[in-house]
Each structure stands twice: as structure tokens, then as C-alpha cells.
Amino acid sequence: MRCNGGLAEEVADNVRSFPATKDFHPRICLLIDTALLYLLLFLGLPLVAVFVEAFSKGWSLYLSALNEPDAWSAIKLTFITAAIAVPANLVFGIAAAWCIAKFEFKGKSLLITLIDLPFAVSPVVSGLVYVLLFGAQGWFGNWLQAHDIRLLFAVPGIVLATIFVTFPFIARELIPLMQAQGKEEEEASISLGASGWQTFWLVTLPNIKWGLLYGVILCNARAMGEFGAVSVVSGHIRGMTNTMPLHVEILYNEYNFVAAFAVASLLALLALVTLLVKSLVEWQARRSGEPLHGEVK
Amino acid sequence: MSITIENLNKHFGAYKALDNINLEVNSGELLALLGPSGCGKTSLLRIIGGLELADSGKLLFHGEDVKQRDARERNVGFVFQHYALFRHMSVFENVAFGLRVKPRKERHSEAEIKRRVHELLGLVQLDWLADRYPAQLSGGQRQRIALARALAVEPKILLLDEPFGALDAQVRKELRRWLRRLHDELHITSIFVTHDQEEALEVADRVVVMNKGKIEQIGTPDEVYASPATPFVYQFIGNVNLFHSREHAPWTQQHGDAVAYVRPHDIEISNTPQDNTSLPVEVKLVRAIGSIVRVEVAVDASSEFIEIELSRERFNLSPLANGDKAFIRPRQFRVFETGVQNELSAA
Numbered sequence: 001m002r003c004n005g006g007l008a009e010e011v012a013d014n015v016r017s018f019p020a021t022k023d024f025h026p027r028i029c030l031l032i033d034t035a036l037l038y039l040l041l042f043l044g045l046p047l048v049a050v051f052v053e054a055f056s057k058g059w060s061l062y063l064s065a066l067n068e069p070d071a072w073s074a075i076k077l078t079f080i081t082a083a084i085a086v087p088a089n090l091v092f093g094i095a096a097a098w099c100i101a102k103f104e105f106k107g108k109s110l111l112i113t114l115i116d117l118p119f120a121v122s123p124v125v126s127g128l129v130y131v132l133l134f135g136a137q138g139w140f141g142n143w144l145q146a147h148d149i150r151l152l153f154a155v156p157g158i159v160l161a162t163i164f165v166t167f168p169f170i171a172r173e174l175i176p177l178m179q180a181q182g183k184e185e186e187e188a189s190i191s192l193g194a195s196g197w198q199t200f201w202l203v204t205l206p207n208i209k210w211g212l213l214y215g216v217i218l219c220n221a222r223a224m225g226e227f228g229a230v231s232v233v234s235g236h237i238r239g240m241t242n243t244m245p246l247h248v249e250i251l252y253n254e255y256n257f258v259a260a261f262a263v264a265s266l267l268a269l270l271a272l273v274t275l276l277v278k279s280l281v282e283w284q285a286r287r288s289g290e291p292l293h294g295e296v297k
Numbered sequence: 298m299s300i301t302i303e304n305l306n307k308h309f310g311a312y313k314a315l316d317n318i319n320l321e322v323n324s325g326e327l328l329a330l331l332g333p334s335g336c337g338k339t340s341l342l343r344i345i346g347g348l349e350l351a352d353s354g355k356l357l358f359h360g361e362d363v364k365q366r367d368a369r370e371r372n373v374g375f376v377f378q379h380y381a382l383f384r385h386m387s388v389f390e391n392v393a394f395g396l397r398v399k400p401r402k403e404r405h406s407e408a409e410i411k412r413r414v415h416e417l418l419g420l421v422q423l424d425w426l427a428d429r430y431p432a433q434l435s436g437g438q439r440q441r442i443a444l445a446r447a448l449a450v451e452p453k454i455l456l457l458d459e460p461f462g463a464l465d466a467q468v469r470k471e472l473r474r475w476l477r478r479l480h481d482e483l484h485i486t487s488i489f490v491t492h493d494q495e496e497a498l499e500v501a502d503r504v505v506v507m508n509k510g511k512i513e514q515i516g517t518p519d520e521v522y523a524s525p526a527t528p529f530v531y532q533f534i535g536n537v538n539l540f541h542s543r544e545h546a547p548w549t550q551q552h553g554d555a556v557a558y559v560r561p562h563d564i565e566i567s568n569t570p571q572d573n574t575s576l577p578v579e580v581k582l583v584r585a586i587g588s589i590v591r592v593e594v595a596v597d598a599s600s601e602f603i604e605i606e607l608s609r610e611r612f613n614l615s616p617l618a619n620g621d622k623a624f625i626r627p628r629q630f631r632v633f634e635t636g637v638q639n640e641l642s643a644a
Contacts, residue, residue: 184381187348188443190368191375192395193450202398206385 050268054261065259066266073239074247074263077155081230081243082223085162089219093170094212098204100171101178102186112175118167126164127232130157153235158243161229166219173215174208181207210285217281221274225267298359298453298486299324300345305354307340307510314340316510318354325484327477329501331491333533337510338490339458345488346456347371358454371454374447374485378459380439382431388442389427392417395450417445420479437468441475448483457489461496473500494534498522506530528633531558538564538603540630559630561606566592566625568615575624578603580617585609592617594625 055062065071096115100108118126132138134151144151151157185207189199205212227245234241236250244267251260300322307315314337322328330338343349345356347368356364363371382391392414396405405413418424421441431439440460447455460476461469477500480487491497497504498518506513506521506529513533514526525531540557565571566578578594581602585591590612592605605625617623 184377184379185383188375188377188381191346191373192398193369194398198398203383
């Protein structure tokens, strides 16, 4: 019990039940302390620094940095992007997970690999792909120009890039969950006379609701925070195609540190809220006895 | 409702799950599909229920082809091995599900749904669990709720996939008696899949024994036990001793290279030879198991054991001990040659 911190004690308690590892007690404490220190140094400190820097010149400057048309436009665009990308991936994620978990078909592993693609590819590359496809010199550039459609350096491009990058979050969350649940409940529902839609709304969706919510939260966090891909396709037009992360970068490059950190602190705040909601969902899911991540009871 | 299956085939990739199945299920009967795992019994059940599609062949309900009808239009109740209860719904809502998803025109009033659900819960004797959730029930209770749920839509056919497979022995025994009684009350054409021969023999009107995608024998429980049609059925249902013609010539010599199948309780054992077909043996092990005594003997110069079952009374008339010399003689046996079957009864 010489360890500090509840976690350390809990771990030590678990370890104690194995007689052979009893001797490592102090070492385990050391390990845990090292881990905590590491987390504090590399995760905790930067978070604090963001807020300290943001408020370094006082409240009024902080507020005025946010209460500025370009900042507002960036905040709005960020929310609009997330508001489109998250529902799009929600629909796609459920559809893909449903197909993969409940049916056998040719090309299934190809589909799973494709879903993982955005995780594997650097976001900058995904952005460049869109430029290659839809840019003025790109494959569809002429056609788009002829029909007066602007994708790149405009909101649609940002939304597309965000959708691409956040593609796997919901599907990846749901696939193992739905696979673990099997398809017997759906089969029971169909044999009881329910239609496909009824089965989906009454049986499938309630069973995956916590996992789905969890995926949506992660997807949303990434959609709001995405920098690389969006940076390539946005064109950085102030007040028009800047999202919050891009706005932070511009302010920072202009040595406007207070404003940069003020906007960054908003992003950090969003992240904290996300973590809070995520914990709530996890807690609620555990309480209701419906497992997340496909673990079987 | 009767079911007719003609020349039904089903492949999973290169694996032949069902090989030219022909089966007639009579209206109102309780039929068991019995076989080892992987014999195709569950595939057959799922094809009848519309959860799986056959590659070829005919499937008729009451003379009407239902191959084009999907599961929801077949009016078939399906009970799953692992219950498949809707975990987020109360017991009441589970049973009510089939009534609630009916098209608006056919749907009953809320009061009628309530009445029916309680009637069904009464039928499975679990009305007091209406507000519980599946996770709060025992395995046996869950399966009874699953059955009530399947019965709610008034199916013409009831299909049960290893319904007691996930339950412990005591509950299993209780539930299969209960299923038999329920069937006698309702008279729905029912098919249940099992790998447990005791279960099939005890519950079913007729038993279909399957192996490697084929039907080995169809018959009443008594028929499949007393006169198995194939070596497989002999070995799968009940215990059996094998006597090879080369080693135990007196019983099988007239049949060339053949094997005689003898049930443990069809072997007489005595201290003196009864006729020239008696085999001299040595008693290796005597075990009293409940109402019977099991004696294991070895034919001289053979390492194979022969299992014999005697009633306690019979055993007490002339007790045996390990190491005793004795003589055995089959009361009844059956010889299978390669591909040819000959039934013989010892005189």
C-alpha cells in the first residue's frame, strides 16, 4: 500500500493474488509511477499549456480573439463539416457493418480492407487524391469546370475530405460488435413475420445503440479536429474555407499566439467534452449490460 | 400441415451438406432429425424454415411449393439453440413481437395482444416473468419463452434447432417431457434437431437418422433402435458390440467377410457352453450401474472388450467376478457385409 494513486493500489491488489509476483511489488509501483509521469508530461502538460497561453493576456483578449468574424466563420464551418460528415458515415458505417457481420459474400475481405484504408493512408495523401481527382488539372477537373461545380477550395471539398478520413470510425466500431451478436435475433425476427426494416429498427439498432454512439463520438472528434486532408483541399481562404484547426495554424504563423491558443483552447475543450461523453456512454453501456466493442458477456 | 421434401441438395462451397434428401413429414407429428454434428440436420431444418436456400430439389407445405416464399411468409415458428431472445425487450415484449409486427390491417388491438401474450405465457407456465428481461432468466426459462414467442404467430409448423442443447442434463430431461406434453396439446407439425439419441427416442413420434448429408433411416423410435437399417444407425443409437467374421467365425462364417452387430443386452452369458456357437471369454470388469450390471469380457487371445448388459436379477442368479471364465452367445444379432445387409436371428 505504499504506492500512491488508487490505480496503483488496484493493480497491486490484483498482482498480490499471484504469489510468484509478490516480490515485484515495488517494481510494479515504479512502473505505474513512470507511466503516470509520462502521461502527465506528454499529455497533461500540453493541455494545461494551451489554456495558460490562451489566457496569458487576460479574459478580454481571449474573448476578443474568439469574437472575430474569421474565427466565427471557422467555428461555423467546423460544425457544418462535422454535421454532414458524421451522419454520412453513420449511414455508411451501419450499412457496411450490417453487410459484413450478418452476410457472407464474395469480396468481403476486400470491403473490410477498403474501410481500413483511411486509417492506413496519411491524411495529406487523402487530400492530395482529391486534388488529383477534382482539381483543375485533375481527372474530373474539366467536367466539373464545364458544369460550374466547385469542389476544391470550397466547402464541398472539405466535407468530402473529412468524410474520407473519418470513414472507418463507425464501421470499425460496429463490425466486431455485430459479429459477436450473431444473426440469430434477426433470423428470429424474420421468422416471426417482421420485414427487413422492422427487424433493423426493432432488433438490430437497439442492440448496437451504445456501440454506435461510441463510434459517432469518435468520428465526430476526428471530423472536428482533422487537419491534414482538409488543409490540402481547403485553400485556406479566410472567412470561407478555414476550419478551426486551419485557423489555428494561420494565426500561429502570423505570430498571433493569444488568438491561436484561444481557438486551440476551444478545440481542446471540445476534445474534453468528447472524452466526458465517451466515458458516460461507456458507463451507461456497462450499466445496461450491453457490451461495447463486441465483447461477449 | 404436412411437409414434403424431394431430392433436396445443398452445398457449402465444395462441401455437400445435404445429399438428395427425400422426406415426408405427416401433419401433426413430432419428428426428430438425429445425427452427429455436421450431418446436415440443422441445414435441413433451416431450409425448411426459409433461413437457408436449397441448391435444388422440392419443398412443399401441404402440397404447395414454398421454395419462393421467404422465411417471413412461411408461417413457421423457429426455436434456436441459444434462444435468440431479443435482449433489450422484456419477456412480454418478446412474446408480443410477432403480433406487433403484423401489417396494420391484420394487427390485433392492444388489449387482444395483451390477452394472447398472457395466455401463451400461461401455456409455458411463466406468466410471472412477464416484466423480466432475458438476461435475468435461467436457460430453461429462456427456451420456454422462446417457444411461447414462436407460438404467438400461430405457426402451422414448429421448427426447433437443438432446443435443449445448451441446457444442463436435469433441465433438459424436464423440458423434453414438457415439450412432448405441449405437442400432444397443440398438435402442430413439429421438427426438432438433436444429436442426443435418448432425446430423440423419448420425445419423437418418428426419428430421421442422418449422417454425412444423407438420411440413413426413417422410423419410429422403436424401429430405429430395434432394427437399425445400417451399421451407422446401429452404432449411433445405443451401444453395440462388433464381431468380425475372421475372428468370431461361429456366428458369421457363412457370410464371408462381414461384421456382426450385437446390442449389449442381447448377449447371454453363462458358466457353461450352451451350444457349439458359444464363445469362451474371460470376465474383465463387472460394474453395477443403477438398475443394470455391465460386464466387460474379453474373448481369449483378443484385446478387444465386449460389453454385456444384464438386469440385476439376472446377474444375481449366477454372479460373476473379475477373472471368471464364461461363455457368451448372442440372442439376436445382425450381419452387415460390404454394402449388403442380411438380417439374422440366432436360433
